[in-house]
Amino acid sequence: MSAYGRFLLRRAVYAVITFFIALVMIFIIPRLVAVNPVDIIAASQQLPPSAIRQLTVEFGLNKPVYVQFLLYLKNVILTFPPNLGFSYEYYPISVWKLISISLPWTLFLVGTSVAISAFLGTMMGLYAGMNRGGILDRMMSYAAMTTQSLPYFWIAIVLQILLAVVLRVFPIGGAISITDVSPPYSLPWIQDVVYHALLPMITIVIATTPVYSIIMRNTLVDIVREDYMVAAEAKGLKKSTLYNTYGLRNGILPVVSLIAVHFGYVVGGALLVEIVFSYPGVGTLLFNAILSHDYPLIQGIFFILAITVIGANFIADVIYSYIDPRIRYT
Amino acid sequence: MSGIVELADLKIIFPTSRGDVNAVDGVTLSVEEGSVFGIAGESGCGKTTIGLALMGIIRKPGRSEGGIRVNGKDVSSMKDEEQRLFRWKEVSMVFQGAMNSLNPVKNIGYQIAEVIRDHSQVTRQKSMEMATELLKKVRLPATILDRFPHQLSGGQKQRVVIAMAIALNPKLIIADEPTTALDVVSQEYVLQMLKAVVEASNSTVVLISHDLSLLAEMCDYIAIMYLGKIMETGRAEDILANPSHPYTLALLDSNITIDKRGKKVESIPGYPPSPINLPRNCRFSDRCAFATSECYESEPPPTTMKDGRTVYCYHPRYEDGEG
Amino acid sequence: MEKGERIELKEASVNYSTGGRNVAALDGVSISIGLNERVSVVGESGAGKTTLGRAVLGLVRLDGGSIEFMGKDMGRMRRRAILDFRRQVQPVFQDPYDSMNPTQNVLQYLSMPQRFLMKSSRAEMREKSESLLETMGLESDMLWKYPHQLSGGQKQRIAIARALATEPRFIIADEPTSMLDASAAAGILNLLRKLAVERDMGYMLVTHNMGVAAYSADRIIVMYSGRVVEDQKTESIVTSPRHPYTSVLIGHAPVSAGVAVNRPTELAGSDADPDAIDPWKLAGCRYSARCTRRLDECTRVVPELKETGGGGRAACHNPLDAE
């Protein structure tokens, strides 16, 4: 097997191991709570003991923990779509169904925002790094310092107040207009969806662009000192060549691996943004699941998030190894 | 004078938080067209900085004072685009540590073709053909074109860099420690290549090295630098056979060579002063065995000796050469 | 000197894996060095000379064979025995800029071996450190300096002082001058030699520079691609090398200006590109692909290290004649 193949295999094995540890944690942590979730449902609904017993059997909570774990593994790994159980809260809706409803919203919101901020941030970082000490570099440095010191959701709140409440340029929240009855995926529907997603996206972009730009900039500060950058300058290459094939092409490598690591962070941050803007994504679903102690749903969401983020990391590894010839050809 | 390189009291200063570093501190020299000119000196003496300055590369916040004229053009006053076209077309460079002077993420063919394309209107295909030709000149097979730098050995990379340096037939090639990091056998091979290529192209070469044996072998003229300043300059064989400046003398004496086995080699006593806030006297005076009071007072003016060399010393050792 | 006061390597092997392939950095090396001998190990990068030094110091694990110190197998030493070994064999590392802990001052640095290997008291350590500085020709106020306040030459002297702190019987110095300017290198080598003579101490000087090896050692071991190819007294190896590779190294060693150079100009096999050879892939002699004296069997049979007369040994099927 080639070194490249071995590299990919190793990363894949790591991803699988990581995923398994995540699975175990996801299973164990809710069970560390001594309280039976059925009791909590019963408490909020004032159910009689017969109903409690019935629900306990229904949710499989009467079995020994290791049996529950084996069943859980069997259900999430050997079944497709993974059988993540039933939500306590939305019984008898399956967790998978609930997630499949909200995940597209989050993927749309986070995916688009990450793409935008990674692009913007990389470009700004490239320019700032190539022109260290310039206006953009300084401005960026202060902007990054400020936005990284601010809670995501505070940015969201302030933007909401300024742009939605005071100026009324954007809607206050939600994913679609309450009065919109146009069929899904029609043009007006898409316009409406994009319009509603803009403010949350702007929040995420504002909060994350500086991260990328600073990573890119710091990488470039190193790269600019490399001999090949001096050589490139000496060769009298065009500015575009210098920026693209030297700065961008070399500087993008750490950014790629950081985008993946960052993905989990963005998903977490998006959760708060989703909550502020009442966006019907996974974040809001998780928030509500947590509020109502809906453990199967919480587990299911973490399962999906873990897959998404581990998958994103693995994809980033693959992309990284692909665009870095030092790994691809050894 | 009408050398291809004319430096007039060149100073290059890098400001730091501790003060200004005078990397190059008043260098005047002239390189004759078609010759091989060596710049020798120990690490930190400013020889690489001069090499880069000849291409107009002084990284901010560094700045230069004095004149740099290459091929009749004032390098320091060029506009961006003019400077870009000047580089490589008229002056090219073989870098110190070729290992790191190639872009690690692009293949060799692309990198050679890139230089050609950025300086002239040729098609991608034509530029690749030219790249193949260039590789042939340094005896590398065309298969190298598809390789990435990390797949090549040090010697191969150095030869790629040489091929790149002659791609646009520049008048002047600066070779900065072209063989330092290589094995002896590769060194020899690369030097042969460099010699052959230079002879074929009729270019002027400025060879920067700390290796006196290498300079002796390659150069017509030589300048010995110490702490940003030239100590002695003239014909290579004259200076290396009969050093005049005490520093040159000490440098040659301290150089451990195979023929000195069983003899005692003396190192230069003391340590060089900091390049920040250099003394305004002879900068070698502290370590010089022949220093007198005047050496501690002011900087010695250039003295031209009979054989044409210029020495910056109040007490040149090679008395016979004095005019 | 008693019999057995030696460091002996028996078929010592160390493997590395780099870039997806295994490379034998040491490939069945068998040599024996007396504790009072002054030996130099010469070879180019990748020859395994640094690994040899580190293996003797116990800093890399052997993949085969054994190393014996005074008759005891180092692989089986207990902690107490290792500390005893460390007291007697001390290294000086290549990079003076890196061998001192930036957060420790000179006194702390010099005290470490005394504290752990000699169990000295605080006062003893202080006294000893001062006397070591004196031995090295350094001022005693240097005890309070931190590494960044010292020059490379000073640091290397302090590194030697640290090695001497336990009054060792043998020093292993890995390229102690390669990071230094020529003018400082001679000083270090002179110092090392002087101390060895004064204290009846042996050393193993690892270097790529034949000139340095010949200058400082009485015996030279030449390595190529993980194997010893020649092992002879200095004078005889310089004047009449037996292995073709040794002759190339000597031919390319630096010489003083004006001394006649007799370099082997034409390199092996003419069309074979020395840069494109991977010696580890060769079945027989690893030098065979570059060798001008290659015989048929060279490409098939690994040559053994044989006596060549005069106490020397060489590993070659077709050795050069003794002059």
Add this chain to the structure above:
Amino acid sequence: MLSTAFFVSASDRATASTSTTSTSGTLTVGIVSPGAITNLNPWLAGGQSAITTDQLRGLFYITLLLQAPNGTLMPQLAQSWSSNANATVYTFNLRPNMEWSDGTPLNASDVVFSFNVLLQNPLFDTLNGFLVASLIKKVTALNSTAVRFTLVHPFSPFLQYAGLGKYIVPAHVFSQVSNLSNYTGSANPVSDGPYMLVNWSAGATVLHYKANPHFYLGKPKIENIAVELLSPTANIPALLQTGEITLAQPTPSQVAGLKGQSNIGVSFSPGVSILSTYFDPAGLLMFDDALYPYNVTLVRQAIATSINRTQIVDLALNSYGTAGSQGQLPTSLTQWIPPNLPNYTFNPAKARAMLQSIGFKNGTNGYLEFPNGTAWQPQIMDTGGSASSVVSVIVQNLKAAGIDASESVVTIGSIVKGLQYGNFDMILLGTSRPPIPDFVLGVFVTNSVTPVGTQELDYHGWARWSNATVWNDLNQARNVSSFTQQYNLYANAQQIMAQQEPLVTLYYAQNIWAYSNATIHGWSKVAPQGYQFPQAPLLMALGVPSASSGSPVNTTYLVIGVIAVLAIIGVAVYAVRKRKG
């Protein structure tokens, strides 16, 4: 069901017909929900979204009866009802000529079907607290409009249990569904309520309704309703302000801010929660009645005396509520509440004196100590959030009376555990008990005390206050059908509970609805302050929503914003260029 149906439907045709304007356009309503509605199965709704789900289902599935705020039963699908003297046979007479929204006749067979589903699926029955399945021996249709229930044993609250708690569903639709447990609802359910759901899909956060022309009261005047499910953190005042939604339930503090806004109107009705954004009508301070010192009646009375319930309503509820009664029944249930219940008027000095009278001593730090000289530092548990404001006030009150109380914010799990095992001092609970005396009073009394530290598994949860008289009175009341007999039994129970004070009823919150005048004109004329559900059916009475509800986007600002952004970019580019050049 547990919650009374959402502002809809009516009993009084006369009020409804006052407004005759036909309407078009859409009324937009925001409901705070802990999640998207994924399930419209009429029998299954677990967890906290059950309440929202009920509200949303209540627009298209309705019950036999309704209950007025004072507890009186009122007709809905059933026109009249009767029972035998020993409360074992009940008959409901349906309105004649009713139809489902698809035009199919709605008659007694639908009712019979609906209850048979419950009898066959006990889980469906238990999930909403009104257990009828085990009571009913059989249910039969006497004719197309009369249904008779025969019970296993006498049960006087059956009218409320069956009439208010259970939806009537279309038999012709649900008899086709093979597995009712897996049924999650249809996109266009056949409705007997005022509205029909349009195109619902699981997980949608907006539900669109259309007026049901077959509704027994006639087609509602507002043609369309869109309900948006808001997250608990939604900025309701802003949504109302911008007109993105027309009608919503803000929290009391949000209303406080909205008061000054000229384009926002506020209306409220009693009996529905406002403390949390869910359904928490009453705020209760539970004692651990089995644990010293809270097992001492005088201590409970003293604590009740030291709490300023008016201040709680004023501050924590921003006056949107009423102070709680001592008899444990909501104050609105006037017909059930006896006069002259013992009351614990706020009086910190008196409270302190009461405690001192049973041996509590003044400690060095100014707070009361146990008679044995150890410190008394009771903790009041709550789950944080808005409940914290209530507890904050209580803590200040208790401190003023010399009790060194503090707040302990914990998870709902810890509260459940505390209640189960009886190891806590005091807990703030919000309850959503429907205003039925049997239901309300039965929760907090038991006839045998489980020891503290072992799990209490009695009916309805975790009562540790035991009183044989109250227990017997409540059981007795289930067997008698005369109102007077029931009233006397409940009155006696309330007397004892008010005297013993096993828990302090702190307040009853009001259900606040705020609406935007920008899009609903004439609301205040039709629905003045104090408007009460369900006497004036909102939907029937509403005037025409403004046709020009329009987009909330202010295009002027959008244009200005875009221009400003472009200008900033332009200036930045210019600056960078200039510097370079």
Add this chain to the structure above:
Amino acid sequence: MTESRSRFARLFHTEAGTDTVLLRLLHSKSGLVGIFILAALSAVALLSSFIAPYSPYAIVASPYLPPSQSHLLGTDGLGRDIFSQMIYGTRLSLEIGFVSAVGITVIGTVVGVVSGFAGSYVDEALMRFVDVMLVIPSIAFMIFVATIMGPGVVSVLTVIIVFGWPPLSRMIRSQTLSIKRRGFVESAVVSGSPRYYTLFRVILPNMTSLIVANAMLAVIYAIIADASLAFIGLASTNSYSWGSVLYNAQIEGAIYHNGMLWITLPGVAIAITGIAMTLIARAFGDITDPRFSTEGR
């Protein structure tokens, strides 16, 4: 000496090795500003009971008073003084920030150093675990765990520390690996230095600046995490941090009765602290790693 060498050397060298950390910080302009802000905030935190005009818990006036002279930021829904809450919030926020930072730094450093130094299975096991921690969206998981543990300072601190150390340990590990390869570590080994000494006295002191700089950043991470948890309603509401003030402002619809101050000020306070911490961290960075600096060299 090559360029890369000088840069690498500078990572650990300072102009004057004997200078105290504080002196070095004071040399840099940004460090000075950072320290000044931090000192001011600490003073507010330490003297909060003197500065705050009221008890933050006491009901002192009518609810929802707009800002005035007696109540600089107005009052909340229960009639408590918001300004006093902010002042006391400073104390709790800084406490949470610094306590968490200490916890994160200690755990992260020990795990990183041990992992990097021990290598093989220990390293592999620790780093796989760290991978999981890094991959899991930490805010989401923090909310989850905090919900299970119940609101309050203890659970907030716990989750912040539990989810805060992995990135640091990663960094420390790679730093340990690179220092481990350096000459002076071998030099210590051949000097007979035992493992503990090599690890904690030779390797660790070379990471001081890195650790301190990251501890500063951990402070702001912790304050933001606390605010995020508070915003979900998971911070203890009976003790005020900036996060819980912000939470109250949000749930009480602050913009409609007290103007913007109530809702913006906690964010601004967090941002100012963050900027101060970043400035100090950067000043350390300048000492150790020129990449942080915007000023050219």
